[in-house]
Amino acid sequence: MGKQRRERKREHYYRMAKRAGYRARSAFKLKQFNERYELLQSGNVVVDLGAAPGGWLQVAREEVGDEGFVLGVDLQKIAKLPYRNVKTLVADITDLSISELIRQNLPRPADVVLSDASPKISGVWSIDHARSIELADAAFAIACEVLSKGGKLLVKVFQGEFFQDFVQNVRKNFDHLKISKPPASRKGSSEVYVIANGFKRI
């Protein structure tokens, strides 16, 4: 895709997000995943890792409705959303005690763990890949601690040499796994999303 077309696409999703009242263009990625893979259902408990500024939280809240619960975690403070069942925490998802903190803030084990967490981009491909894998590993470790049996995980990863090891690790713990890039993703970017369902809680 040429530079001009990429710009037009970014602008397109930016305008759509503004019109729909979403805080981030990335909201459309989650909407596209949800249409395709039926990730989020009414009444679900959802954990969203790397959630600022809150576009995915808004989409998740739409899907889980009044009966569900959504918890967002980010290094940055997330401006409050006007729902009693959306909570946010300022925390580092790579902290060793993070799963315990998340569990303490959930009404019950989670049905879905989402992670759109991204490292600060250095521009050096191997460094950005390694940092992305660190975040994806952290999201996977949290999912193993907070998901209920049969639960789902959606996690962003930048592709690179450690990608297949990460996928194999996740695959062992879930019944099904897919790798996908939503139309709202930039074509040139190395980001893909791993979607796993049927968590095998032992």
Ligand SMILES: C[S@@+](CC[C@H](N)C(=O)[O-])C[C@H]1O[C@@H](n2cnc3c(N)ncnc32)[C@H](O)[C@@H]1O
């Ligand atoms: C692409 S943004 C997420 C956008 C979000 N899905 C939305 O729709 O608004 C990535 C986020 O990951 C967060 N992040 C990066 N490293 C993190 C870490 N170690 N712990 C928690 N959040 C982290 C960043 O602060 C950033 O807000």
